Amino acid sequence: MHSTRRAALRMAFVATLGASLIGLAPLAAAQQTQNPDAVKVLGKMGKATVIAEGHGSRVIYIFFDANCPYCHQLYTELRPRVGKDGLEIRWVPVAVLTPTSVTKGAAILQAPDRLKAFHENENTYGKGPTGSGGGIAPASKVLPATSAILNANNALLEATKSPGVPTLLYRDKQGDAMLVVGPPDAQQLKDILASVK
Template identity: 85%
Template sequence: MHSNRRAVLRTALAAAIGASLIGLAPLAAAQQTQNPDAVRVLGEMGKATVITEGKGPRVLDIFFDANCPYCHELYTALRPEVGKGGLQFRWVPVAILTPTSVTKGAAILQAPDRLKAFHDNENTYGKGPTGQGGGITPATKVLPATSAILNANNALLEATKSPGVPTMLYRDKAGHAMLVVGPPDAQQLKEILASVK
């Protein structure tokens, strides 16, 4: 990811975290659109390294940062849907928000069981050493292969032109490539999940 784009994303997302910590509404309301960027990136999602929950033909790709409060909100909202209706959630780890996003993302990716590590991070969100962000203990060393994974996933997120995370990509029942930015409310999430092809 280009350093200026990364700086813009960090600034926006740091502001979003600040807003969440003082109880303000999220800065980015959920937006669902079909666009050429979503079409292109969906075609490249085979290059992403993902953490998969559920099995089935109905795929929802979700870009997340281990320290993102709105990603955690989406994670929590999706718990009752895991394994239902042929839905497969493919969580795409990125590291764009804070310096520990890299080391926490690495801790997840370098774990023997990535899904368990992802769950540990989210289930202990806000309960880590700093009391903020994902709860997983950051990796003390980021392996070159892990850095390459995070960089590749970051590049895919950048290609969507999304202003932040969570960013969801999927095809709807009409075959349109859909992009959703921000945490949807309960009704929006219900509609999104029903529309996944």
């Protein structure tokens, strides 16, 4: 993706995030589709760096930004479901919303226990030094290997052609590759979880 398109996407993410946080825009409804982009990207997800929760054969990949309020909402709604009925959530960290998305993503990825750091970020969401976004303290230094991980994960998100986060990828019971953009409402989430192969 060209740097100008990437910058435009980031500005759109930030504008949507800012408007939502101050109450000018409602939460977007999730849109679920079966499409060729989902098929291609699902085939490449083995190369993604993920943070796995639960163990099972029913897998959902969720692209998230450490500062994304909708990702945090989805994280909260999934708490009672992780690991149930063979459900495994593979969180895919990206950095697309704000400058601290990179350093907070790095703090998670560079932690000795990535899952614990991810939980810290989400469980203290909005309680960090700035009072908004993920609660983990940003990394003081982003290692080259960490930058490479975030860049690779960002490229996978871009390949889905999704306009934002959270973005969910999974196969349904018919074997179709499904792409869900935006935070699903309670009924949509129930339907998605029931349909995961």
